[in-house]
Every structure is written in structure tokens, then in C-alpha cells.
Amino acid sequence: METKIISANELFLAVEEIKRGSCVAFPTETVYGLGALALEEEAIQKIFNAKNRPSDNPLIAHISTLSQAKELAYELTDDFFKLADTFWPGPLTLIVKRGEKVPASLCARHPTVAIRMPSHPIARRLIDEVGAPIAAPSANLSGRPSATTAGAVLEDLGGKIRYIVDGGACELGIESTVLALCGETAILLRPGSIQKQSLETVLQKPIRAPKEGDQTLSPGMRYRHYAPKAKVRLVFDLKELKGSFILPTSQSLYHELREADRKSLEEIVIFCDEEVQKNEALMNRLLRAAGQMV
Numbered sequence: 448m449e450t451k452i453i454s455a456n457e458l459f460l461a462v463e464e465i466k467r468g469s470c471v472a473f474p475t476e477t478v479y480g481l482g483a484l485a486l487e488e489e490a491i492q493k494i495f496n497a498k499n500r501p502s503d504n505p506l507i508a509h510i511s512t513l514s515q516a517k518e519l520a521y522e523l524t525d526d527f528f529k530l531a532d533t534f535w536p537g538p539l540t541l542i543v544k545r546g547e548k549v550p551a552s553l554c555a556r557h558p559t560v561a562i563r564m565p566s567h568p569i570a571r572r573l574i575d576e577v578g579a580p581i582a583a584p585s586a587n588l589s590g591r592p593s594a595t596t597a598g599a600v601l602e603d604l605g606g607k608i609r610y611i612v613d614g615g616a617c618e619l620g621i622e623s624t625v626l627a628l629c630g631e632t633a634i635l636l637r638p639g640s641i642q643k644q645s646l647e648t649v650l651q652k653p654i655r656a657p658k659e660g661d662q663t664l665s666p667g668m669r670y671r672h673y674a675p676k677a678k679v680r681l682v683f684d685l686k687e688l689k690g691s692f693i694l695p696t697s698q699s700l701y702h703e704l705r706e707a708d709r710k711s712l713e714e715i716v717i718f719c720d721e722e723v724q725k726n727e728a729l730m731n732r733l734l735r736a737a738g739q740m741v
């Protein structure tokens with residue numbers, strides 16, 4: 448299959464492709480997503496196949512209206528509405544109890560569903576024009592760094608999908624914050640640009656980090672992730688730095704990792720200065736890319 452990069456003017460092609468039950472890559476404010484109909488079993492299967500994603504790692508359903516969240520969830524709590532009102536549209540994914548209409552394969556058979564309302568205008572128009580929730584993991588091959596440009600999507604998924612909608616480089620460059628709202632206490636499953644403290648301020652109660660027994664709550668945590676082919680070495684002390692290195696930001700990390708592979712580097716040295724160490728989301732991805740959090 449020939450893969451075409453199309454502009455937002457040709458979005459109708461992507462809309463038709465998704466309505467036909469196929470996958471399309473599109474930009475969001477975090478990273479590019481690989482989208483297909485969230486409520487159609489066969490469409491979901493195509494996402495897992497294109498990414499080579501393990502079937503036990505569930506997908507996020509992307510919505511453009513709150514009424515779509517009501518269709519997906521079994522029930523929506525006050526906490527859900529507090530967070531949705533404050534942070535949506537935006538880089539926050541909320542995990543809630545799953546409703547009956549939702550195919551089990553979307554959620555990897557978990558009793559929960561992940562929901563996010565993205566803010567990127569192209570993503571919003573796509574969901575609106577399709578008129579239904581769109582399942583979308585990051586548009587990379589499973590385990591690889593997420594794609595933050597149309598070109599990076601093409602590297603991983605070229606030949607596997609018909610269209611990539613080009614929205615330029617993603618503004619945030621790092622995936623959404625994932626928060627589980629299913630138990631007594633909310634659990635921060637994946638740090639992102641919306642910080643724990645801002646979530647706690649809105650909820651007016653503490654949230655916690657995942658513990659050992661929570662692993663099945665967050666299947667994505669089990670895999671080596673975000674990793675280039677090159678070995679990733681993190682350096683925390685300026686004195687240990689020799690030769691060339693990267694000083695990463697949330698916006699540039701995945702681009703730099705992919706760039707290293709384009710140059711066939713064997714090793715990438717990443718300097719984690721104080722600024723980087725303070726950035727929880729960035730440190731989380733760096734440790735995973737370096738294989739230190741599997």
C-alpha cells in the first residue's frame with residue numbers, strides 16, 4: 448500500500464478512510480496518533496497489526512465532545528467532570544469503568560477504558576467529522592520512540608497505512624498524562640505535561656503513584672519503550688561527559704532519538720542536568736528508553 452502525506456485541506460480523505468474501518472495517522476498536541484474507529488472490532492485489530500502492538504496493551508479512545516465520553520464509560524464521576532472541565536481539551540487521559548458498547552479488544556479485556564479529548568485542531572476536526580470516538584495509540588512501531596512529525600510516522604508505518612495527515616511538529620512532544628480514576632484513590636499511571644500537583648489541586652485530594660500490585664492496571668508499563676536502536680546512556684554528572692551528548696527537552700527528545708538511528712549511531716549519551724531531572728515526564732521516558740524501568 449502506498450502511504451501519502453496529506454495536508455489538513457485534504458482531511459476529508461482521512462475521514463473517509465477511517466469511516467471505511469481503516470487506520471490513519473494524525474497529529475495531536477502531544478505526539479502523532481494512529482487512529483481508527485474505537486467502537487469497531489475489526490478497525491481496532493488493524494491498529495494492533497500495523498503497530499505490531501501486543502494485544503494486552505489497551506488503546507486510548509479520543510473524543511471531541513463530552514457526550515462521547517458518556518457513550519464509552521459505564522458511569523462518570525464528579526472527579527471525572529472536575530478534571531475534564533479543567534484540562535480538556537488537552538494532554539490528559541482518564542481511565543474509567545468501561546461501558547457495554549466498548550469492544551473488549553480496545554481495552555485489552557480490562558474492565559476500564561482510557562479516554563482523552565485532544566486539543567489539536569486537526570485531531571478535533573477529524574473526530575468531529577468522523578462523528579465517533581477514535582482509538583489512537585502513538586503512531587510508531589511498538590517499542591520505538593513516539594513520532595512527533597509526519598516524517599517520523601512515515602519511517603515506522605510507511606506502506607502500512609494509506610494516509611498521514613501532516614500537522615507539522617507536535618507542540619508538546621511527549622505523550623499525555625494518564626490518570627486512573629477507577630479506585631478509591633486516583634493513580635498516576637504515566638506522567639505527562641499536566642503535573643501531579645495540578646491534578647491534586649483540582650481534585651482537592653492526593654493522588655498516588657502505581658505500586659507493584661497495580662501492574663495490570665497499566666499494561667504499558669511492562670514494556671521497554673520509547674527506545675531507539677542505539678544504546679541510550681544517561682549521564683547525571685557533568686564531569687562524566689566526554690564527546691558529544693544531547694541535552695533533551697520534552698519537545699525534542701523523540702526527534703533526537705530517531706535522529707541517532709538515522710545516523711546509525713551505536714550509543715547516545717544524554718545529559719540529565721537539574722532541569723531535566725525536575726521534569727518527571729521526561730525522566731520517565733528517558734529511564735525507559737535506557738531500559739532502566741522495565
Ligand code: TXA
Pocket residue numbers: 475477478479480481504505506507538540542554557559560561563565583584585586621622623625636637663664665666667668
Ligand atoms: O498523548 C497520548 O496519549 C498519545 C496521543 C496519540 O493521544 N497516545 C498514546 O497512546 O500515547 P499509547 O497507546 O501509546 O499509550 C497509551 C497508554 C499505554 O501505556 C496504555 O497501557 C495505557 O495508556 N492505557 C490505555 N488504556 C488503559 C486502561 N484501560 N488501563 C490502564 N492503562 C491504559
Ligand code: MG
Pocket residue numbers: 584585593
Ligand atoms: Mg505509545
